[in-house]
Amino acid sequence: xxxxxxxxxxxxxxxxxxxxxxxxxxxxxxxxxxxxxxxxxxxxxxxxxxxxxxxxxxxxxxxxxxxxxxxxxxxxxxxxxxxxxxxxxxxxxxxxxxxxxxxxxxxxxxxxxxxxxxxxxxxxxxxxxxxxxxxxxxxxxxxxxxxxxxxxxxxxxxxxxxxxxxxxxxxxxxxxxxxxxxxxxxxxxxxxxxxxxxxxxxxxxxxxxxxxxxxxxxxxxxxx
Amino acid sequence: xxxxxxxxxxxxxxxxxxxxxxxxxxxxxxxxxxxxxxxxxxxxxxxxxxxxxxxxxxxxxxxxxxxxxxxxxxxxxxxxxxxxxxxxxxxxxxxxxxxxxxxxxxxxxxxxxxxxxxxxxxxxxxxxxxxxxxxxxxxxxxxxxxxxxxxxxxxxxxxxxxxxxxxxxxxxxxxxxxxxxxxxxxxxxxxxxxxxxxxxxxxxxxxxxxxxxxxxxxxxxxxxxxxxxxxxxxxxxxxxxxxxxxxxxxxxxxxxxxxxxxxxxxxxxxxxxxxxxxxxxxxxxxxxxxxxxxxxxxxxxxxxxxxxxxxxxxxxxxxxxxxxxxxxxxxxxxxxxxxxxxxxxxxxxxxxxxxxxxxxxxxxxxxxxxxxxxxxxxxxxxxxxxxxxxxxxxxxxxxxxxxxxxxxxxxxxxxxxxxxxxx
Numbered sequence: 001x002x003x004x005x006x007x008x009x010x011x012x013x014x015x016x017x018x019x020x021x022x023x024x025x026x027x028x029x030x031x032x033x034x035x036x037x038x039x040x041x042x043x044x045x046x047x048x049x050x051x052x053x054x055x056x057x058x059x060x061x062x063x064x065x066x067x068x069x070x071x072x073x074x075x076x077x078x079x080x081x082x083x084x085x086x087x088x089x090x091x092x093x094x095x096x097x098x099x100x101x102x103x104x105x106x107x108x109x110x111x112x113x114x115x116x117x118x119x120x121x122x123x124x125x126x127x128x129x130x131x132x133x134x135x136x137x138x139x140x141x142x143x144x145x146x147x148x149x150x151x152x153x154x155x156x157x158x159x160x161x162x163x164x165x166x167x168x169x170x171x172x173x174x175x176x177x178x179x180x181x182x183x184x185x186x187x188x189x190x191x192x193x194x195x196x197x198x199x200x201x202x203x204x205x206x207x208x209x210x211x212x213x214x215x216x217x218x219x220x221x222x223x224x
Numbered sequence: 225x226x227x228x229x230x231x232x233x234x235x236x237x238x239x240x241x242x243x244x245x246x247x248x249x250x251x252x253x254x255x256x257x258x259x260x261x262x263x264x265x266x267x268x269x270x271x272x273x274x275x276x277x278x279x280x281x282x283x284x285x286x287x288x289x290x291x292x293x294x295x296x297x298x299x300x301x302x303x304x305x306x307x308x309x310x311x312x313x314x315x316x317x318x319x320x321x322x323x324x325x326x327x328x329x330x331x332x333x334x335x336x337x338x339x340x341x342x343x344x345x346x347x348x349x350x351x352x353x354x355x356x357x358x359x360x361x362x363x364x365x366x367x368x369x370x371x372x373x374x375x376x377x378x379x380x381x382x383x384x385x386x387x388x389x390x391x392x393x394x395x396x397x398x399x400x401x402x403x404x405x406x407x408x409x410x411x412x413x414x415x416x417x418x419x420x421x422x423x424x425x426x427x428x429x430x431x432x433x434x435x436x437x438x439x440x441x442x443x444x445x446x447x448x449x450x451x452x453x454x455x456x457x458x459x460x461x462x463x464x465x466x467x468x469x470x471x472x473x474x475x476x477x478x479x480x481x482x483x484x485x486x487x488x489x490x491x492x493x494x495x496x497x498x499x500x501x502x503x504x505x506x507x508x509x510x511x512x513x514x515x516x517x518x519x520x521x522x523x524x525x526x527x528x529x530x531x532x533x534x535x536x537x538x539x540x541x542x543x544x545x546x547x548x549x550x551x552x553x554x555x556x557x558x559x560x561x562x563x564x565x566x567x568x569x570x571x572x573x574x575x576x577x578x579x580x581x582x583x584x585x586x587x588x589x590x591x592x593x594x595x596x597x598x599x600x601x602x603x604x605x606x607x608x609x610x611x612x613x614x615x616x617x618x619x620x621x622x623x624x625x626x627x628x629x630x631x632x633x634x635x636x637x638x639x640x641x642x643x644x645x646x647x
Contacts, residue, residue: 009453015460053449080452081445083501084552102456102490105463153528168466172487179529191532216476218466218483 001116002026002043006036006059007051007078016049016078019105020112033057037065045073047116050095052079052086063093074119076111078103104173106164113163129162130224131208143206153178154199161212161222170219196220234384242373249369253362260358268349272332275347283338295348301335304342310335318348327352390414394423401430403437404504441504448497455490462486495617498556502624507550510629515554515579516541522558523577529566535588536574545579547646553625560618561586561644568593572640587643600635 003020007013008031017027028043030036033054040048040062048066052059059077066072075095079086087098096115099108117124117136127134134141134155141148141158150158160177161169171189178192200212213221231239279296283289289298312333317326329348336343393412401409409430414420462483465471472479501507523537530537547554565575569588578585593600601623604616622644626633632647 009457011457012453012460015457015464019460080449080456084507100494101452102459102486105460168463170463170466170483172483173463179525191529194532215466216472216480218476218480 001047002028002045003047003049003112004036004039004043004045004073005029005049006031006033006054006062007049008032008054009051016105016108019109023109023112031055033059033062036062040066040069040073044071046119047074047076047112049076049078049112052077052081052090060090060093063090063095067094074115076115078108104170104176106160106167106169106173107177110160110163110177127159127162129165130211132158132162132203132211132224134159134162143203143208146206148202148206150199150202153195154202157195157199161220164222166221166223168215168219168221174219234380234388238376238380241376245372245376246369249365253365256361256365257358260354260361264351264354264358267354268330268332268351271349272347276334276336276345279343279345279347280336280338283336283341283343286339295350297346298336298343299345301342301344305335305344307335315351316348328355387416390416390419391422394419394426398426402505403433404441404506437504441500444497444500448493451493452490455486455493458486459483459490492617495621499617499621499624502553502556502621502628505628507553509550509552510548511551512546512548513551513554514543515545515547515584516543518551518554519558519577519579519584522555522562526562526566530569530575533566533569534571535566535569537577538574539577540579541577542579542581544581545584547584547629547631549625549629549631553629557622557625557646560622564588564618564644565642568642582647584646585643586645587641589640590642591640592637593642597635597637601633 001024003025005013005016005020005027007016007029010031013029013031017029020027028039028045030039031054033056036048036050036054036059039045048062050059050062059079063075066075072094075097077087077090077095077098078101079098080101090098096119097111099111125136127136131144132141139155141150141155148158156178157174160174171192175189175192178195196212200210203209203211209224211222211224213223215221275293275296279292279298282292283298289300292298310333314331314333316329316331318329319325320327328351330351331346331348333344333346336345390412391414397409397412409427412419412423414423462479465475465479466483519539519541523539527537562575562577565586565588568590569575570590572589575588576585578587601619603620623633625631626646634645634647636643636645
């Protein structure tokens with residue numbers, strides 16, 4: 001799985017790249033529109049993570065030139081411009097998703113996973129980890145052979161954890177993933193605690209271990 | 225301060241013009257009257273002098289006094305009266321028997337010394353014609369003035385529509401002008417130099433405003449954008465630290481603070497940016513929205529949150545309730561009011577969401593707010609406690625959106641309920 005990061009800020013580009021390499025992706029980086037166009041002409045990528053505000057032009061124009069190619073990679077726009085019009089424009093041009101800065105690394109991972117799945121690059125229909133398996137099209141999870149009767153939010157939560165294993169996910173990142181901005185931070189943490197508690201209980205009741213661990217009062221780590 | 229009454233420029237100029245015309249007419253009338261008087265006096269003096277001469281002549285020739293013309297009377301006096309009293313002028317009315325009319329005469333009484341005797345001579349002069357003429361002139365002035373006044377009024381009324389059309393058109397353009405609209409403002413054709421000057425200045429002003437607006441907008445946007453990338457780096461770096469047990473073992477509290485404050489800063493700049501965009505009227509895809517499906521969608525989104533706080537959502541929605549607003553802004557209003565209600569709601573009673581054809585009401589139970597009601601909609605008036613990272617911008621956003629869309633948002637506290645209504 002090959003990903004191109006188009007981002008002019010090298011620090012951020014490196015940081016995203018390192019995270020993706022940790023997730024077993026092959027990563028290349030381009031800091032300018034010209035470099036990105038050159039790379040896209042030479043190589044085939046499965047996913048392009050695209051910043052819009054590039055020093056030599058608007059990232060949106062890359063989408064246009066990508067559309068001329070034979071196989072269009074999935075495109076995830078990653079930008080500081082939080083405007084509805086830009087978003088609509090990007091998605092209309094053929095981008096698959098849109099994430100605004102600053103983002104949570106875990107959120108980026110989750111988006112990439114679901115995007116690649118949606119685009120059918122990742123043909124796996126189940127996500128497995130130890131005794132846990134998740135049937136993605138059916139949105140069902142089971143532990144061994146025991147189905148876990150999860151609510152929609154608990155399922156989302158489990159998926160988010162499984163897409164970011166062995167990583168501390170902050171409460172903020174999880175809350176934003178689950179509820180968007182429908183809620184103020186402080187309250188959401190109590191709700192989150194409830195969901196985590198229920199998810200944990202359902203897994204242990206089905207015979208699993210305590211996979212979700214609270215870390216420093218800041219977040220949770222999922223590991224098997 | 226007392227509000228002064230205002231009048232249209234045209235009525236003012238007309239009134240002043242009429243006043244001046246009136247003064248001019250009065251002055252003219254006075255002048256004519258005086259001229260008439262002077263003419264009559266001169267004319268009569270001439271006649272009186274002539275008749276004095278003839279009377280003296282008549283007496284000196286020794287003709288009997290009775291042969292003097294009818295309008296001259298001469299009485300010989302035995303003793304000479306005080307000559308400083310003469311001549312005496314007087315106006316009299318004399319009956320004309322033939323015409324049965326009273327006629328105006330002027331009488332000059334003099335002392336005449338002729339043939340060694342002193343006579344008291346009275347001479348009558350017919351002035352009726354003069355006076356009639358004088359009256360006629362005066363009487364002609366009044367209708368002339370009235371006619372002129374009427375003409376001015378009618379003229380002004382008719383011409384105001386014509387002359388002031390470009391002016392009103394320019395005013396209309398000013399009224400409907402919106403900053404940042406990018407549409408070219410039409411040039412109103414006018415040959416009136418004042419209007420041309422005004423229009424010129426108006427266009428200059430627009431250019432300046434547009435220029436400033438563009439700069440401010442660019443600045444805000446750049447500010448909001450440029451700050452996000454460094455924030456993204458700080459956040460990912462901090463998340464790296466959080467993932468590192470060696471660091472967190474010693475510095476968990478510090479890292480937590482850095483992380484939380486970064487998030488706060490990020491949301492703050494995003495929300496302020498949004499507020500600026502709303503103020504600049506960038507969300508102008510206004511449409512008529514039936515609110516029921518929108519509210520229901522929002523209720524589904526917050527249903528779970530409400531349940532977790534043991535709050536009931538009690539909705540009574542009307543299909544007739546409509547708002548004319550950009551759908552994105554309606555989302556922000558609903559999101560913030562519901563967030564607010566869930567945040568501060570207590571399980572004493574349900575959160576009520578009510579719409580009827582005229583209004584939208586969202587209420588929740590709770591202790592009275594510590595923020596005075598009149599300050600509730602101001603920015604940063606919430607009371608951020610250490611574990612409450614509320615931005616304090618939610619209600620300010622709601623207020624701003626309502627202001628820009630001619631909606632009235634109101635707050636009241638009644639029977640332990642916080643009630644927000646939008647009409």
